[in-house]
Amino acid sequence: MQNIGAVQHPCARKYSGYIDKNYPSSEAFRMSGDEMNPAAVAQAVEDIQGDDRWMSQHTRFVQECKDAEPEVLFIGDSMVQLMQQYEIWRELFSPLHALNFGIGGDTTCNVLWRLQNGELDNIGPKVTVVWVGTNNHEHSAEQVAGGILAIAQLLTSRLPKTKVVVLGLLARGEWPNPLREKNVAVNSFLRSWLPRLGHTQFLDVGAGFVHSDETISTRDMFDFLHLTAAGYRAISKPLIDLLLQILEGTPEEKRASLV
Amino acid sequence: MSSEDSNPAATPTPGVDTQGDGRWMSLHNHFVSNSKDKEPDVLFVGDSLVQLLYQFEVWQDLFSPLHALNFGVGGDATQHVLWRLSNGELGHISPKVVVLWVGTNNHGHTAEQICGGIMAIVQLIKDKLPKAYTLVLGVLPRGKMPNPLRERNAQVNKLVQEAVSSLPHASLLNVDPGFVHSDGSISHQDLYDYLHLTPQGYQAVCQPLHAHLKGLLEKQAEN
Numbered sequence: 001m002q003n004i005g006a007v008q009h010p011c012a013r014k015y016s017g018y019i020d021k022n023y024p025s026s027e028a029f030r031m032s033g034d035e036m037n038p039a040a041v042a043q044a045v046e047d048i049q050g051d052d053r054w055m056s057q058h059t060r061f062v063q064e065c066k067d068a069e070p071e072v073l074f075i076g077d078s079m080v081q082l083m084q085q086y087e088i089w090r091e092l093f094s095p096l097h098a099l100n101f102g103i104g105g106d107t108t109c110n111v112l113w114r115l116q117n118g119e120l121d122n123i124g125p126k127v128t129v130v131w132v133g134t135n136n137h138e139h140s141a142e143q144v145a146g147g148i149l150a151i152a153q154l155l156t157s158r159l160p161k162t163k164v165v166v167l168g169l170l171a172r173g174e175w176p177n178p179l180r181e182k183n184v185a186v187n188s189f190l191r192s193w194l195p196r197l198g199h200t201q202f203l204d205v206g207a208g209f210v211h212s213d214e215t216i217s218t219r220d221m222f223d224f225l226h227l228t229a230a231g232y233r234a235i236s237k238p239l240i241d242l243l244l245q246i247l248e249g250t251p252e253e254k255r256a257s258l259v
Numbered sequence: 260m261s262s263e264d265s266n267p268a269a270t271p272t273p274g275v276d277t278q279g280d281g282r283w284m285s286l287h288n289h290f291v292s293n294s295k296d297k298e299p300d301v302l303f304v305g306d307s308l309v310q311l312l313y314q315f316e317v318w319q320d321l322f323s324p325l326h327a328l329n330f331g332v333g334g335d336a337t338q339h340v341l342w343r344l345s346n347g348e349l350g351h352i353s354p355k356v357v358v359l360w361v362g363t364n365n366h367g368h369t370a371e372q373i374c375g376g377i378m379a380i381v382q383l384i385k386d387k388l389p390k391a392y393t394l395v396l397g398v399l400p401r402g403k404m405p406n407p408l409r410e411r412n413a414q415v416n417k418l419v420q421e422a423v424s425s426l427p428h429a430s431l432l433n434v435d436p437g438f439v440h441s442d443g444s445i446s447h448q449d450l451y452d453y454l455h456l457t458p459q460g461y462q463a464v465c466q467p468l469h470a471h472l473k474g475l476l477e478k479q480a481e482n
Contacts, residue, residue, distance in 0.1 A: 049366055051402025051409070053453045060447060085315075085457055104452060137278055173280030174289075180280070218289065223333055224282045228314055 039139040039147030042116050043109035054103060054110075061101045062118035070099040070123055072243060073162075075111055075151075076131035078104035078226060079170070086229050092240050096247065099125070107136045108147030112154065120158050127246050128155050129239070131167040133186055134179075134225070141182045145189030152200045163246050166194055167239070168204040172225045176214050203242055205235040268368045268376030271342035274335070283332065283339075290330045291347035299328040299352055300476060304340055305360035307333035307455060308399070317461045321469040325476065328352070336365040337376025341383060349387045355479040356472060357384050360396040362415050363408075363454070370414035377415070378422050381429050392475055393429040395419055396468070400435065401454045405443045432471055436463040 045054040072093070074080045080102025083089055089100070101119055103110070111132050130151055136144040152164045168190065169183035187204060194202045209220050209231070216224050220231040227235070274283030301322065303309045309331025312318055318329070330348055332339065340361050359380055365373045377395060384393050397419075398412040416431065423429045438449050438460070445453055449460040456464065 049408065051406040051453065052404075053402055056403035056453055057447075081452065085451060087316075104455075173282055174285035175281070177280040179278060222314055223310065224280065224285055226333075 037143050037146040037150075039108045039136055039143040040112065040150035041109055042113040043107075044113045044117075045103075045105070045110050054105075057103050058114055058117070058119070061099075061114070062121065064099060064101075065119060065122050068097075068099055068123070070097050070125045071127070071247060072096045072098040073101065073123065073125040073128045074098060074131070075101045075115065075119070075128065076167075077102060077106040077111075077133075077135055079134070079167075080129075080131050082226055083232055086232050088229065088232050088236050092236055096243060099123075102131075105135055106132060107139075108132055108144060108151060109136075111151055112147070115151065115154055115158070120155075124159060125162055127165060127243055128159065128162045129165045129167065129243075130155070133169050134172065134183060141185035142189060144182075144186045145193065148186070148190060149193055149197070152194065152197055156197065156199050162199065164197075164200040165239075165242060165246070166190060166200065166202050167235075168202065168206055170206045170221075170227075171210050171216060172221070174215055174224045180210075201242075203238060205238055208234060266372050266375045266379075268337045268365050268372040269341065269379035270338055271345050272338040273342045273346075274332070274339050286332050287343050287346070287348070290343065291350060293328065294348060294351045297328055297352065299326050299354045301325050301327040301356045301358060301472060302330060302349075302352065302354040303327060303358045303360070304330040304344065304348070305358075305396075306331060306335040306340075306364050308363070309358075309360050311455060312461060312465070315458045315461055317458065317465050321465055322472075325469075325472060328354070331360075334364055335361060336368075337361050337373060337380060338365075341376065341380050344380065344383055344387070349384070353388055354391055356475050357388070357391050357393045358396060358468075358472070359384075359393055360398075362398040363401060363412060370411050370418060373411075373415045374418035374422060377419050381423065381426070385428055390479075391428070392479060394472070394475065395423065395429060395431045397431060397433040397435060399450075399456075399464075400439050400445060401450070403445055403447075403453045409439075432468065434464045434468055436467070438463075 047054065080100060081104050084100040101114065130148065132151070133144045133148050136147065139147070148166060152166060155162060155164050168187040171180045171183060173179060190202050194200050209216055211217065220228060220234070222228050276283060303312065309329060310333050313329040313331065330343070359377070362373045362377055365376065381393050381395065384391055397416040400409045400412060402408060416433065420431045423431050438445050440446065447453065449457060449463065451457045
């Protein structure tokens with residue numbers, strides 16, 4: 001079965017090398033002779049510590065899919081997960097019937113695995129927000145962007161009615177460092193690749209975090225990576241605006257529905 | 260030859276910047292310079308369970324009024340806290356009480372080693388701040404269902420309790436309000452990833468902690 005509905009940019013083809021076991025002929029994603037993009041290979045997290053927390057969280061999310069009818073699905077790493085612990089989630093996102101499937105430490109590979117293994121079953125959210133990539137330490141910026149693209153492709157093929165919003169990776173570290181440059185590069189690839197994919201858009205929520213002296217403040221990111229309540233408040237403004245826009249439909253759609 | 264040499268959990272070790280953005284050292288430097296112009300009565304030091312506490316309203320409500328500073332670093336094990344406290348974080352402050360909450364990240368160490376690491380920190384605080392009282396918080400259970408880390412953490416608490424029982428300047432406080440249910444499970448409403456506390460989880464932990472702290476501070480004031 002072809003991956004219906006997804007437009008493939010030539011670069012994405014090379015870097016998104018994603019294999020969905022449910023769709024065997026998506027081998028077509030990988031051009032012959034090209035190496036698989038490791039950031040686009042689904043992979044569960046191994047229980048190294050000994051308390052199996054990753055799998056417990058995944059299992060809970062699969063169960064939540066059975067019980068809930070979310071309009072909005074958030075999926076990603078700790079940037080997604082931590083949001084739910086702050087007041088802002090209850091204020092702005094719960095009312096939208098949002099589910100939060102964030103797991104701290106997750107890479108694009110881990111998110112791909114979770115999405116292929118039950119976390120999209122029985123749900124039909126109108127919007128899926130994807131925020132992942134900052135933990136892909138083994139991968140280049142291009143590979144990470146390819147991994148995120150693979151996630152967006154998976155979502156649009158499995159949930160034909162969903163609009164995908166990919167959040168840009170934030171700057172990190174107190175001072176300029178290679179990871180900031182890498183995350184900027186990832187965002188740059190995403191900006192050019194994502195618009196070519198149907199039903200997907202890129203949203204940069206990172207404005208203002210890096211000050212004129214190039215530092216990041218602990219008032220925004222308490223450990224120069226994870227957001228404080230104030231940091232989440234700042235990113236939520238553009239995000240909620242976009243979500244409401246999508247959920248309420250475009251002016252054209254609204255007019256059409258009135259006829 | 261001191262026993263610290265053979266116990267990695269009790270050997271001061273800085274965090275390693277494996278990711279490439281120097282965040283561990285940035286945080287340490289922040290804490291050192293923070294300590295230069297603050298006069299806290301209470302210092303919280305430890306891992307992410309301490310660090311995250313600062314982000315929620317419970318800190319403003321319960322601990323800011325006690326003039327508390329927060330030196331928590333996510334991922335820290337006992338040897339990291341030991342290094343930080345040996346390298347400037349206690350340099351310019353004299354809190355009356357130090358709240359120490361660490362141990363759950365000591366992967367690969369035995370309960371005995373982790374206890375040794377905690378006791379090394381208690382000793383260091385005594386050396387640097389002779390008048391301070393150290394309140395060690397019990398390591399919480401973790402994981403959705405029973406697992407070896409729960410046993411390890413419980414054993415750490417037991418060993419530390421025994422070790423501090425003879426000390427006038429330290430004690431162990433068990434802050435687990437009963438997170439483990441009768442079926443052995445922990446709820447994500449209390450520990451959202453079966454390790455880190457939700458705001459609700461923090462409320463349950465911090466109310467008794469706050470009461471205990473106030474009692475300690477009053478006693479310290481009398482001395």
